[in-house]
Amino acid sequence: xxxxxxxxxxxxxxxxxxxxxxxxxxxxxxxxxxxxxxxxxxxxxxxxxxxxxxxxxxxxxxxxxxxxxxxxxxxxxxxxxxxxxxxxxxxxxxxxxxxxxxxxxxxxxxxxxxxxxxxxxxxxxxxxxxxxxxxxxxxxxxxxxxxxxxxxxxxxxxxxxxxxxxxxxxxxxxxxxxxxxxxxxxxxxxxxxxxxxxxxxxxxxxxxxxxxxxxxxxxxxxxxxxxxxxxxxxxxxxxxxxxxxxxxxxxxxxxxxxxxxxxxxxxxxxxxxxxxxxxxxx
Amino acid sequence: xxxxxxxxxxxxxxxxxxxxxxxxxxxxxxxxxxxxxxxxxxxxxxxxxxxxxxxxxxxxxxxxxxxxxxxxxxxxxxxxxxxxxxxxxxxxxxxxxxxxxxxxxxxxxxxxxxxxxxxxxxxxxxxxxxxxxxxxxxxxxxxxxxxxxxxxxxxxxxxxxxxxxxxxxxxxxxxxxxxxxxxxxxxxxxxx
Numbered sequence: 001x002x003x004x005x006x007x008x009x010x011x012x013x014x015x016x017x018x019x020x021x022x023x024x025x026x027x028x029x030x031x032x033x034x035x036x037x038x039x040x041x042x043x044x045x046x047x048x049x050x051x052x053x054x055x056x057x058x059x060x061x062x063x064x065x066x067x068x069x070x071x072x073x074x075x076x077x078x079x080x081x082x083x084x085x086x087x088x089x090x091x092x093x094x095x096x097x098x099x100x101x102x103x104x105x106x107x108x109x110x111x112x113x114x115x116x117x118x119x120x121x122x123x124x125x126x127x128x129x130x131x132x133x134x135x136x137x138x139x140x141x142x143x144x145x146x147x148x149x150x151x152x153x154x155x156x157x158x159x160x161x162x163x164x165x166x167x168x169x170x171x172x173x174x175x176x177x178x179x180x181x182x183x184x185x186x187x188x189x190x191x192x193x194x195x196x197x198x199x200x201x202x203x204x205x206x207x208x209x210x211x212x213x214x215x216x217x218x219x220x221x222x223x224x225x226x227x228x229x230x231x232x233x234x235x236x237x238x239x240x241x242x243x244x245x246x247x248x249x250x251x252x253x254x255x256x257x258x259x260x261x262x263x264x265x266x267x268x269x270x271x272x273x274x275x276x277x278x279x280x281x282x
Numbered sequence: 283x284x285x286x287x288x289x290x291x292x293x294x295x296x297x298x299x300x301x302x303x304x305x306x307x308x309x310x311x312x313x314x315x316x317x318x319x320x321x322x323x324x325x326x327x328x329x330x331x332x333x334x335x336x337x338x339x340x341x342x343x344x345x346x347x348x349x350x351x352x353x354x355x356x357x358x359x360x361x362x363x364x365x366x367x368x369x370x371x372x373x374x375x376x377x378x379x380x381x382x383x384x385x386x387x388x389x390x391x392x393x394x395x396x397x398x399x400x401x402x403x404x405x406x407x408x409x410x411x412x413x414x415x416x417x418x419x420x421x422x423x424x425x426x427x428x429x430x431x432x433x434x435x436x437x438x439x440x441x442x443x444x445x446x447x448x449x450x451x452x453x454x455x456x457x458x459x460x461x462x463x464x465x466x467x468x469x470x471x472x473x474x
Contacts, residue, residue: 031370031378031398073381078366222381225351232352254364254379256350 009048010034016052021062023136024206025069027231036069043068063138070137071226074111075157078221079253080164082270083119087166090248090271091123094216100129101215104197105204105239106223107133110144111158113197114189116219118177122169126196132211134202141199147189151180155187204235214244222252229258236261245276289473290432291406292355292371293318294399296392296422298325298414300442302337304462305412309342309360311466316344317474318408319355321371323363323395325388325416335362351379363390370398386418396422400429407431408472410465411456414446424454434458434465 010033011026018024025033041051054061077083094100104113113133120126135141143149162174179188202210204223218239224232236257239249248271251257257265257272265272297305301324326334338346338360346360349369354376355361363369367379368390378398385391392411396419399407409426411419413436427433433456438444440461450456460468 029372029378031372032380032382035382071380071382073383225379225381229352252351252381254348254350254367256352258352 010037013037013048013052013055016055017062017065020056021059021066022206023062023066023203027205027228028069028226029228032071032226033069036071040065040068067137067139070140071222072108072137072140074108075154075161076111077115077158077161077165078112079270080161082250082253083115083161083165085269085271086116086250087119087123089269090217091119091125095123095125097216098128100125100217101213102129102131102217103211103215103219103242104131104133105218105220107135107140107144107199107219108137109140109149110147110197110199111149112219112221113144113199114147114177114193117193117196118174121177121193122166122173126193129196130213131197132200132213133197134200134204134210136201136203138201141201144199145194147194149187151182151185151187155180158187204238205231209238209242214242214247216244216247217250218243218247219250221250222255224255225252233259233261240264240274243274245274248273288405288432290318290408291375291403292321292399293408293410293469294321294323294371294396294426295410295412296323296396296414296419296446297412297436298388298392298416298418298443298446300413300415302334304436304465306338306341307462308466308469309338309344309346311470312343313470314343315358315474316469317357318472319357320344320360321355321363321369321377321395321399322360323369323390323392323419325390325392325414325418326365334365338362349377349379351377353377363395365390368394370394371402372398373402375402386416388416388418392419393422397425400425400431403431405430405432408434410434410436411447411450412436412462413441413443415443416446417449419446420450420453423450423456427454427456432457434460434468436465437461 014026107113120129177190200210250271266275335346335348344358344360346362348364349361366389370378372378396409407426409423409431411423423433435447435450435456437459438447
């Protein structure tokens with residue numbers, strides 16, 4: 001992989017990026033960020049000095065770096081048991097509410113948002129939901145807004161996920177939410193679902209929240225794994241403070257809460273529910 | 283060369299097609315008091331994402347877990363890379379997960395796990411590459427050797443599909459080439 005001196009220089013590079021752009025990756029976990037920076041240097045054939053020079057002088061290049069550093073992999077209905085739980089437990093409990101506020105933090109290209117919209121639509125809840133979806137990557141948000149994905153590469157995986165999550169629903173239900181154009185290799189979310197979620201460019205690490213609402217449900221899946229523990233805790237605190245008591249947080253299947261905030265959430269299946277305990281400032 | 287007094291901090295094992303029965307055999311016969319943490323990175327079929335932990339736990343005499351991100355390595359435990367995540371070892375002895383793009387058409391990628399172990403633990407890693415139908419893992423185990431870790435490759439003659447060990451043997455010469463029973467005996471003879 002690389003030697004220890006190189007690792008130090010990557011840290012220096014993050015400092016440069018912090019100084020001359022609005023982004024701060026200093027508290028991302030070392031392991032992944034090193035590999036991403038290495039990949040950028042390979043892809044653009046730059047050595048570290050050239051990379052630093054280009055970052056200082058070329059604003060458009062900085063955006064490309066941000067795209068390359070952030071991980072954008074996602075699927076429709078990733079981890080079927082999670083969606084099954086949302087369907088059978090979480091949304092049933094929210095059914096009688098007049099309004100449901102949902103935030104997808106780090107929504108990438110939007111597959112999770114549309115998975116959720118499809119589920120809500122199936123349950124007849126879509127109209128009373130207010131859905132915000134945020135991400136740091138402009139390019140991902142453009143894809144998310146279009147709701148159009150590659151067909152061949154994705155379709156079977158997405159359909160399998162759906163069927164694993166909802167074995168009682170016919171697969172036509174799933175197909176009904178997409179316009180499929182095999183000749184163009186596209187599967188596009190039906191216009192009726194487009195525009196129901198508001199996609200907003202937002203840096204979870206540095207910017208204040210772009211809304212005043214509190215939320216019933218926050219999705220933030222496989223985002224925190226790229227942060228170090230200190231940053232993780234700060235983001236969890238943000239989520240905690242912006243959730244209604246009893247509201248829930250959906251993390252990635254192999255993410256967990258450590259440290260102080262562990263006591264502020266109760267784990268119920270794959271979701272973390274905000275408990276309503278007091279906490280004191282010392 | 284193998285050093286009698288060397289104690290290893292971690293054992294990382296990678297495998298693909300056919301490796302389930304080899305790993306089961308090893309975990310069933312290993313000393314129940316075996317201290318060194320074992321990290322497994324096994325490819326699995328895309329549509330069968332769960333059940334591997336349960337399958338391995340049936341026979342294993344030490345606990346098998348799919349770790350969460352940032353979990354610390356503990357003695358007498360087997361860590362299995364969760365499906366659909368890459369698994370890395372960090373300098374502080376913790377585990378990092380990632381959903382980055384597939385590498386060598388694989389997530390988890392064995393190369394990623396093995397080379398992160400080589401980087402984090404240097405000569406204190408014991409790397410084992412088992413049977414498989416893919417070249418993922420060959421470069422990773424070579425990196426362990428390059429960093430003076432100890433390396434074992436499963437004898438291609440004892441493999442269901444020998445693409446993985448063969449591509450490793452093309453790249454470098456491991457310390458030992460053993461069949462599954464010999465690997466088990468070797469592990470049980472390690473100083474704890």
